[in-house]
Structure formats: C-alpha cells, structure tokens
Amino acid sequence: MPISADSVVELLADLVSIDSVNPSLVAGSRGEENVARRIAAELDAIGCAIEVTYVAPDRPNIVGVLNGRAPGRTLMLCGHTDTVGVEGMADPFGAQIRDGKLYGRGAQDMKGGLAAMIGAARRIVEGGGLETGQLLIAAVADEEHTSLGADALVERWRADAAVVTEPTGLDVAVCHKGFQWVRVETRGTAAHGSRPNEGRDAILRMGRFLQRLEAHDRHVQRGRAHPLLGTASLHASLLEGGHELSSYPRRARLIFERRTLPGEPSDVALNEANEILAALRSDDSEFEAEATALFGRGGYEIDAMHPLPGMLVEAAARVGASPSRVGMTFWTDAAILGAAGIPSVLFGPGGAGLHSREEYVYVEDVCRCRDALVELTRAFTQS
C-alpha cells in the first residue's frame, strides 16, 4: 500500500488544507473552527464521544473520549489546532507530498501530531478498543498566542498522564523552557533640540538600560545550565521612542523577553529589570524609568521518577523508532497540563520549517508516531 493511502495521511492532508491561522496573531484570520469541525467529524466516525467547548467566539476545543471496557488509567493526547500566519508561503494549504514530505502551514506544527493522535484512536478502535482505562484526544485552540484552549481544557478534564504531540523528531521531550515578557519605559524631558540644559533624553537613558541588559544576558548565559536545555537567556524584542527629529524625547519603551529554565520564579525577569534600574538610579539620581511584567509562562519538566517517558521510549521502540530523551527550547501547552497536575511529555513527528516559509512533516514519521501512541495507550491504560 502506498503510504499516501494510509488513512492517517489522508487526515493529515485534510487538516493542512484547512486554514486555521490564529486570529489573535493575524487579524481577520479564520481561526480554529473549520479544522476543529473536521477533527470532530473524524472522532465521531471513529466512535469517540465528543465534547465541544468554545474558548472564544468561533474558537472551539474538541475532546474525544474513548472508554475501555473496565476502569483504569486515563491517558490524554493533546495537540493545538491553530497555526501561525502564512505570509510569504507559496502554497500554505496545498498539502502536497513530495519525497516523503507533506508540505504546508502547520504540517509540522502541529497537524502532523494531531493526525497521529487521532489516527491512534482509530487504530485502537479497529483493533477491538481498549480493555481498561480511558483515552482522551484533546484538540485545543490558541497555543500560538496565549493558550486559551489549554487553559480551558484543564478546567474540565483530568488525566493520569498526557502526551503533547508537538514536533520532536520522534524523540521524547521531558522538559522545555518558559518565557517572560517585560516592558521597560524610560522617561526624559521633552525640549527643543538646541537646549541641552532643558532637555533630558529618554532614548539615551534606554541605551544605558540596554547596555546593562546585554551584560546581564552574558552573565545569565554563563550561569546554571540544565543538562537538556542549556542556560536561560534574554534579548531585546521591541523598541520605540521619540516623537520628532528636533526634540529631546520624553519617552522610550522596550519590551524584552527572557527565556527561563524549569523552576525559575515567575517574576525573575521583572526582578532582574528592577535590579538594573535600581543600579542606574543610584548612578544618576535624575534617571527615571519603570519596569512592568506583561506576560509569561513557566518552563516544564516531568518528575524524573515518572514512568511515562520510559513507557513511551519502549512503545516507540516496538514500532521501530529509537527515541532519545531530549529537551525542547520552545514553550508548549505541556507546561499548562503539568501545572494542572497532569504529568506530560512531548512526542511528535519530525520535519522542518515551523513558523517559516516552507514547512513540512515526514509522512513516515506521522505513521510511526501514530503507531507508537497506540502501543503507549494500550500499555498505559492497562498498567
């Protein structure tokens, strides 16, 4: 049978061909509803009970439930239905297969993972269903923005463990970094550009902050390194200031991002910014600025003693994969599941180009991911 005739590949091609760009990232975009409908139809055809929950207008979460014949443990498979934008892409919804790769926006991040986990439910039903326990298939909205979907999911659902099928190249990711965004505003005194005695330059004041921020980043990157994630880091993201050429600027604004390691405090970036500002104030009593925390999400790491990563490595080995235990640099919904008491790992197909102009997923990886999830579900729900 050609690989493209596998039902999981047909499903993947359908999912990629449906626009689900996150409307909070790109104004006027379609959002998740159409792809969620396709997923709900698939889960219904498989024989799952389905719950649809709107986390915002036109933006549903879908949860499919497959119950075993006797009580047991619950495994959740979770993926996000939204994608980033498609600007500059030649054929974002083409879903063409060339040389074993399926191309299009979201192919790797993460419709490949969604197709694999839904395909796993199909295989389990076709193989006679679950002896014991429960499988939850959760397709959530808005991961690429503020994770409204995962936040709503953990309000309603519990599981003994979860696999988030973000792209890991069929490795088992046991941890990932978090992030924090902080805004810094420096103030000056607006004045005619010819009058240095009256004017105070907010942009040059920001320059002092930036210089110290860069030095602090070097310090952070020489600091504690996680064995799988390396060190924390920070960078300046957005900068604006001034209002005309011939005037001293009264205000400058910076937003910087700090990528955090699991376990770092939720206000670490704000505290670091405030320490820099305090030092600048003690150097210059006229220096005026303030820092504000905007948004952040913690990093995540599954308990080192939890059996899930080992079970998943074994399950993947039974279908011919040989996963390593790795950490991912990017943040994922696993942090929200983990914080809600659902131990989670990441495991999904390989590919390339997430968030860039040409994105693809390896079709064979999607099939192998599906097969590993079938093995894991049977082992986990029966243990």
Ligand SMILES: [Zn+2]
């Ligand atoms: Zn993703």
